[in-house]
Amino acid sequence: MTIKVGVIGTGNIGADHVTRLSSQVVGSTVTAVFDVDTARAEQVAASAGAVARGSALEVIDDPGVDAVVIASPGDLHAEQVLACIAAQKPVLCEKPLATTATDCLKVIEAEVATGRRWIQVGFMRRYDPGYKVVKDAVDDGTIGEALLAHMIHRNAVVPDSFTSPMAMTDSVVHEIDVTRWLFGQEIVRTTVVPTKPSPLAAAHVRDPQIVLLELAGGGVVTVEVFVNCQYGYDVRCEVVGSTGVVTLDNPSANVLVRHGRRAQTVPADWRVRFGATYLTELQEWITGLRSGVVGGPSAWDGYAATAVAECAVASLDSGAPVPVGLVERPGLYV
Numbered sequence: 001m002t003i004k005v006g007v008i009g010t011g012n013i014g015a016d017h018v019t020r021l022s023s024q025v026v027g028s029t030v031t032a033v034f035d036v037d038t039a040r041a042e043q044v045a046a047s048a049g050a051v052a053r054g055s056a057l058e059v060i061d062d063p064g065v066d067a068v069v070i071a072s073p074g075d076l077h078a079e080q081v082l083a084c085i086a087a088q089k090p091v092l093c094e095k096p097l098a099t100t101a102t103d104c105l106k107v108i109e110a111e112v113a114t115g116r117r118w119i120q121v122g123f124m125r126r127y128d129p130g131y132k133v134v135k136d137a138v139d140d141g142t143i144g145e146a147l148l149a150h151m152i153h154r155n156a157v158v159p160d161s162f163t164s165p166m167a168m169t170d171s172v173v174h175e176i177d178v179t180r181w182l183f184g185q186e187i188v189r190t191t192v193v194p195t196k197p198s199p200l201a202a203a204h205v206r207d208p209q210i211v212l213l214e215l216a217g218g219g220v221v222t223v224e225v226f227v228n229c230q231y232g233y234d235v236r237c238e239v240v241g242s243t244g245v246v247t248l249d250n251p252s253a254n255v256l257v258r259h260g261r262r263a264q265t266v267p268a269d270w271r272v273r274f275g276a277t278y279l280t281e282l283q284e285w286i287t288g289l290r291s292g293v294v295g296g297p298s299a300w301d302g303y304a305a306t307a308v309a310e311c312a313v314a315s316l317d318s319g320a321p322v323p324v325g326l327v328e329r330p331g332l333y334v
């Protein structure tokens, strides 16, 4: 059985997902796309043998679409995901599930009312082989009891439209999800610590920033987010346990040895670093759908991540620690 996918938003990651789903993933094809940039949508549709539709709803309600990928800007996700639930179509929604915790709860309420899962959120790091090694070492006790983690999230540069809060909602939201997933606990408090700003960051972006995430079980995670580091894309993670440490370094594609030096390349951006990971994420989504199963990061994970990111933005404004208050987790997500 081939899953016919509709894709909403054919920008950077949406177009990549169309390529993956139409030519690399086993068991899927792309039949319809929509983007407000009509020329872009038509070009991407043509590359996949799909049709460019006139609206997001036309894609979602298309009888020739079995499942939907949402890769539009984050502030549109809630409305588009709700339309997928109404149409009873499984949906892989790129992060964030919604830009406010309130909107995430509307989505959860709608999904819970149907009594089953439709939504997977695009927290692709859970599918990355390097992160899986870290997760296994935490789960099987290889490093004893996990106590602390140190994470780094650096982008070479960001566009002018990027803001200080986006460092939390767009970038650190990945570390928030990874923290909850690795430790299997909710984050109860977050603090953003001001640092000396880089002279190369735009005046409206406080960069770099340090974020502290405190877990329900007492563990603490530090995240350095630096979105104008200049030299490339650098994502790292180290978990400190009671008897050992497990580290995920920034993987390198090539090593250049010459003139008595050994030099490693740094990935240019998330497309390079996580290219294979997105493919695994989509393949597992499609394989699940072919057996009628929706798994992966849930709407609850999307809600919890957005709620923590909101608190991080509040801490960024106030400079004070901000407690995270989550609603009770519905049984669907236990």
Ligand SMILES: NC(=O)C1=CN([C@@H]2O[C@H](COP(=O)(O)OP(=O)(O)OC[C@H]3O[C@@H](n4cnc5c(N)ncnc54)[C@H](O)[C@@H]3O)[C@@H](O)[C@H]2O)C=CC1
Residues within 6 Å of the ligand: 008, 009, 010, 011, 012, 013, 014, 034, 035, 036, 037, 040, 056, 071, 072, 073, 074, 076, 094, 095, 096, 122, 123, 124, 170, 270, 274
């Ligand atoms: N998981 C990951 O590592 C990544 C996730 N993302 C997420 O994917 C989403 C898209 O990000 P990018 O592709 O980088 O942005 P982008 O700006 O390149 O693409 C967004 C596209 O949505 C289109 N769009 C705008 N309004 C629309 C509407 N009403 N309906 C349909 N399409 C509309 C735009 O014309 C644009 O082509 C964001 O939520 C972002 O956070 C992005 C990059 C990496």
Ligand SMILES: O=C1[C@@H](O)[C@H](O)[C@@H](O)[C@H](O)[C@H]1O
Residues within 6 Å of the ligand: 155, 170, 171, 174, 270
């Ligand atoms: O999700 C992503 C982007 O939207 C975000 O802007 C980057 O900082 C992240 O590294 C990337 O994975």
